[in-house]
Amino acid sequence: MAMSWSHTVLYVKDTEKMLDFYTRVMGFHITDRGMIGNRTSEIIFLSQDPNEHHQIGMLPVRKDVGASNSVAHIAFRIEGLTELRGLITALRGESIEMRPTSHGNTWSIYFQDPEQNGIEVFCDTPWHVSQPAGKLWDMDADDATLMAWTKQEFEGEPGFEARDAFHKRLAETLN
Ligand SMILES: [Fe+2]
Structure with missing residues (x-):
């Protein structure tokens, strides 16, 4: 199954x-x-x-x-940073407050829809790190700056490794 x-x-x-x-x-x-x-x-x-x-x-x-109170958030994966920045621009245009959090394995933004449902949209980083983990990231940083920052911030954290290596092992565990 x-x-x-x-x-x-x-x-x-x-x-x-x-x-x-x-x-x-x-x-x-x-x-x-x-x-x-x-x-x-x-x-x-x-x-x-x-x-x-x-x-x-x-x-x-x-x-x-008032806010939805039984679901913390629903999350969508987006292709990459370019697409995520497009959404950030659109959300800024709507004056929607965002909380940018990198979980080491994601660059995520958290916000609320018009009826206060919690939404996360994220793209993957090239890495995995043990969860939970999270640090605020700069939504205006360019790709190179963000990659360097993320690696530097998370490479000392437990479980830090290449994303592919982690998911290959997870697939073996789950099968
Ligand atoms: Fe999430």
């Missing part, structure tokens, strides 16, 4: 605002929408992975106010 992550379904209050954010800022496409079986609510499906019908579903039935 091997499970891989497919999707998250969120209860939402302001569907229009959430759809605008997830399509315009985050780059998702609406892949389907319609009333659910008992016709009490619509469900909207979004994806940007051709192999997933939906990565996010939205059910506009959320009644509570």
Whole structure:
């Protein structure tokens, strides 16, 4: 048995605002929408992975106010630093506060969507380091500076090694 992550379904209050954010800022496409079986609510499906019908579903039935309180965050991998910087620019344009954290194996940014769901978007670094680990990184540093900084900050930490070596061993463990 091997499970891989497919999707998250969120209860939402302001569907229009959430759809605008997830399509315009985050780059998702609406892949389907319609009333659910008992016709009490619509469900909207979004994806940007051709192999997933939906990565996010939205059910506009959320009644509570304030931040989501049972999910810490949902996380998306993005191809690389160029794409991550594109998102950072877009989020700055929306005045969305970000917390840039490198886990040694990622360059991550954490922020909240318009209904205060915690979101992480990250790209991989070339390294692995034992977790948890995290240091604030400079979202305005260029690639070379960031690579050098990350290596310097994490190479003394437990478990530091090349990403490929770690994942090769993990694959052997999990199989
Ligand atoms: Fe995470």
